[in-house]
Amino acid sequence: xxxxxxxxxxxxxxxxxxxxxVEPWSEAILEIGAALLLTIWAxxxxxxxxxxxxxxxxxxxxxALLGVAMLQYALRLSELPFLTQIELLxxxxxxxxxxxxxxxxxxxEEWQGFIWFVLVLGFVVSVFGILQHFTFNGKLYxxxxxxYGGIPFGPYVxxxxxxxxxxxxxxxxxxxxxxxxxxxxxxxxxxILTLLPIGAIFLAASxxxxxxxxxxxxxxxxxxxxxxxGRVPLKAAAVVIxxxxxxxxxxxxxxxxxxFSTYRQLEVTETRRMEMSRDSxxxxxxxxxMGTGLGTLQEVFPRYETLYDGKxxxxxxxxxVEMLAETGFAGGICCVVFLLVLFxxxxxxxxxxxxAIDLALHIGAFTACCGLLAHSFVDFNxxxxxxxxxxxxxxxxxxxxxxxxxxxxxxxxxxxFHKSRVVTGGVPV
Numbered sequence: 001x002x003x004x005x006x007x008x009x010x011x012x013x014x015x016x017x018x019x020x021x022v023e024p025w026s027e028a029i030l031e032i033g034a035a036l037l038l039t040i041w042a043x044x045x046x047x048x049x050x051x052x053x054x055x056x057x058x059x060x061x062x063x064a065l066l067g068v069a070m071l072q073y074a075l076r077l078s079e080l081p082f083l084t085q086i087e088l089l090x091x092x093x094x095x096x097x098x099x100x101x102x103x104x105x106x107x108x109e110e111w112q113g114f115i116w117f118v119l120v121l122g123f124v125v126s127v128f129g130i131l132q133h134f135t136f137n138g139k140l141y142x143x144x145x146x147x148y149g150g151i152p153f154g155p156y157v158x159x160x161x162x163x164x165x166x167x168x169x170x171x172x173x174x175x176x177x178x179x180x181x182x183x184x185x186x187x188x189x190x191x192i193l194t195l196l197p198i199g200a201i202f203l204a205a206s207x208x209x210x211x212x213x214x215x216x217x218x219x220x221x222x223x224x225x226x227x228x229x230g231r232v233p234l235k236a237a238a239v240v241i242x243x244x245x246x247x248x249x250x251x252x253x254x255x256x257x258x259x260f261s262t263y264r265q266l267e268v269t270e271t272r273r274m275e276m277s278r279d280s281x282x283x284x285x286x287x288x289x290m291g292t293g294l295g296t297l298q299e300v301f302p303r304y305e306t307l308y309d310g311k312x313x314x315x316x317x318x319x320x321v322e323m324l325a326e327t328g329f330a331g332g333i334c335c336v337v338f339l340l341v342l343f344x345x346x347x348x349x350x351x352x353x354x355x356a357i358d359l360a361l362h363i364g365a366f367t368a369c370c371g372l373l374a375h376s377f378v379d380f381n382x383x384x385x386x387x388x389x390x391x392x393x394x395x396x397x398x399x400x401x402x403x404x405x406x407x408x409x410x411x412x413x414x415x416x417f418h419k420s421r422v423v424t425g426g427v428p429v
Contacts, residue, residue: 001050001104007037008101009117012393015386016125016165017155019140022384027090030385034093037100056102056396057345061338062095068330069294078293079300087295090385098392108404111361111397112182115172118390119193122169126200129154129162133203153204156384163209164381166197167371168390171216172364173197174240178224181360195240199247208378216371223363227350273317273378275307280316283325291328300325315380322380342369345399358402365398 011033015021021030044050069088071077078084105111132142132154139145140152150157156165173194176182182190201209268276282304283292292300301313316322324332346366350359372381372391381387 001041001044001106004037004041004100004104005110005114007033007040008097008104008393009114011037011097012118012386012389013121015389016121018386019155019157020161020384020386022157027385030389031089031093034096034100038096041100041103050103054102054106056098056399057341058338058392058395058399059095059099059102061334061341062091062098064337065327065331065334066091066095068290068327068334072290072293072327077290079296080293083295083299084293091294094385094388094392097389098396101393101396102400105396105400106403108355108357108361108402111400111402112357114393114397115176115361115364118169119173119190122166122173122197123193125154125162125165126197129200130196130203153200153206159204160206160208160375160379161381161384161387162204163201163206163212164372164375164379164384164387165390166201167209167212167216167375168368168387168394170194170197170201170213171220171367171371172361172394174217174220175224175360175364175367177240178220179356179360179363181357191243195243195247198240198244202244202248208375212371212375215374216367219370220363220367223350223367227359227363268317272307276301276313276316277318277321279304279306280318280321280325284321284328287325287328289328290330291324291326294326294331297322297326315383317379319376319380319382322383339373342395342399349399349401355404358404361402362398365394368394369398 011030014033015026015030018026018029021027041050045053066088069084069091073081073084073088105114132152135142136152140155140157146152146157148157151159153159153162156162173190176190177187177194180187198213201213279301280297283297283300297316298312298314301316305313316325320335323335327334346362346369349362350366369391372387376382382391
């Protein structure tokens with residue numbers, strides 16, 4: 001299934017570089033690409049070139065959420081069915097990409113190749129963001145005007161969404177470094193690919209991004225203590241902190257601190273975020289069962305807005321409250337089940353002695369998911385298709401059994417118990 005793996009990585013890179021795939025043209029390409037990959041898999045499956053159908057438990061709550069949105073649209077329960085249709089297409093595309101990823105990524109080596117791709121992507125985007133920052137002329141890619149303003153960093157119009165992307169990438173590199181989950185001669189390269197994005201987050205001056213990055217570091221160390229080799233790699237952590245501090249200082253720590261105060265005046269304030277969350281909660285209280293319809297917050301919100309500032313509210317800056325407002329208890333239950341499955345299956349993958357590569361892959365993926373879920377309390381990263389796609393791919397890795405081919409990289413005397421070909425948290429159907 002190599003063509004599908006290449007296709008998924010290509011769509012991920014495209015969506016990141018296309019400003020997060022938040023515009024109609026880029027959303028259309030993402031949706032068409034997902035449909036093509038599903039067609040390729042279906043043809044291969046029909047011809048018997050695929051060993052079997054694999055299933056990840058995360059697909060159940062996502063399928064249920066799709067069902068809720070389809071009911072909203074079909075029964076005209078949505079306040080604006082057209083907007084629900086648009087969001088439904090995007091959700092279908094993400095669900096399809098998760099499904100084909102479950103089929104295409106099976107072995108530990110395949111997932112390791114994906115993580116290498118993600119690390120390189122994060123490094124390239126970080127380099128671009130740093131260069132653009134120091135040579136910024138007010139235009140994205142130095143040529144495209146920002147029609148609605150913003151505080152950009154890299155290809156993202158919103159620097160917090162750049163930080164969200166890095167939160168999904170950096171833990172994979174840190175876990176590889178701390179566990180030594182790759183060949184020793186590759187670890188210095190992993191260090192470079194990991195540390196520069198950390199410096200880029202500080203340069204972007206995203207408060208939520210930096211806070212969530214620190215949270216991820218804490219989660220990573222705790223998981224390594226309880227599920228790793230039994231000791232926290234304090235020396236490795238100290239080296240990462242020192243090098244990161246030196247990198248931030250070299251990039252301009254004074255300017256970064258100055259940007260915190262400057263951006264604070266330009267972006268949505270904490271008071272405004274709290275008001276939007278409260279107003280979105282009022283929407284949920286008035287539509288508790290099925291919500292107002294997936295994707296309808298922008299049109300419904302003005303009727304509930306209590307702190308009007310003349311600006312359009314596209315999202316409530318809290319993914320959880322926004323989901324409740326748009327889908328009610330029905331969608332909220334789907335999301336709760338998704339989180340329960342994610343945490344339960346991820347914890348199951350971390351139990352027992354681990355191969356070093358396997359341990360690094362699962363701890364990194366689970367930590368990345370935790371970081372973005374925390375960020376979602378104050379932002380809407382899960383409404384950015386590129387970040388939502390990478391989140392789902394990391395969630396698939398975190399919940400997957402990853403059998404290996406060839407000689408495993410041992411963690412001390414740990415034995416590898418994952419010889420089975422049963423993969424992705426389920427049994428071949």
